[in-house]
Amino acid sequence: AQSVSQHNHHVILSEAASLELGCNYSYGGTVNLFWYVQYPGQHLQLLLKYFSGDPLVKGIKGFEAEFIKSKFSFNLRKPSVQWSDTAEYFCAVNARMDSSYKLIFGSGTRLLVRP
Amino acid sequence: GAVVSQHPSRVICKSGTSVKIECRSLDFQATTMFWYRQFPKQSLMLMATSNEGSKATYEQGVEKDKFLINHASLTLSTLTVTSAHPEDSSFYICSAFSLSGYTFGSGTRLTVV
Secondary structure, eight states, X not given: OOOEEXXXXXXXXXXXXXXXXXXXXXXXXXXXXXXXXXXXXXXXXXXXXXXXXXXXXXXXXXXXXXXEGGGTEEEEEESSOOGGGOEEEEEEEEEEETTEEEEEEOXXXXXXXXX | OOOEEEEOSEEEEOTTOOEEEEEEESSSOOSEEEEEEEOTTSOEEEEEEEETTSOOEEOTTOOTTTEEEEEEETTEEEEEEOXXXXXXXXXXXXXXXXXXXXXXXXXXXXXXX
16 A cells, blocks of 8 residues: 555654654655654644755755665654754655645654753 | 645534634645644644645545535635534644645644534
8 A cells, every 4th residue: 555654653862862764655656755843832844855856855954864766765864963853753755646646644753852 | 935824723613513724825826735634643644635626535534525625716725624523623734735845734723522
């Protein structure tokens, strides 16, 4: 079945630790990939997106993600997290399904950064 | 950048009544808008795709008669939760696609008592 998988549901890190959140998708064909962040009590914000070109994408707030087509993956990384990065992170895939494009979200990863 | 305005942000209604949620694209035209539902501590689930001037496309398992979608203009889509029940309590989010990509509304928290 077509899906977006985020394997880490909860991640706890100390400040300055490195972060990597996994995202795998199972859609064939051309896809556009996104990472969104949702801070407590706020709405979704776009961190970064991949449409084409350089598979290493840099986003806001020091985040980056790498698209590996052969692995159907789009993992999110940050070298050094801050307490303010505590939030929920969603991977999303825009793909053509049932004759139209749809944005489908992964289950999300809740990140807690301890000061 | 593209802005999507969603109203109301919070609504409490009695069981059996209907609630309408509006989603407007403020500075662009959106022929297609999307409605999502987010349960506490869970991800966004696509409910339906709203198409201007035509019927909405619903995802599997979403009741068309309960969640009525109207997309009468290029800047407005509405979601009406009919005969609401407590299990319909959730966070509803709309989204529109523009040249800037997907833009999300701030969401509507519906509580049915």
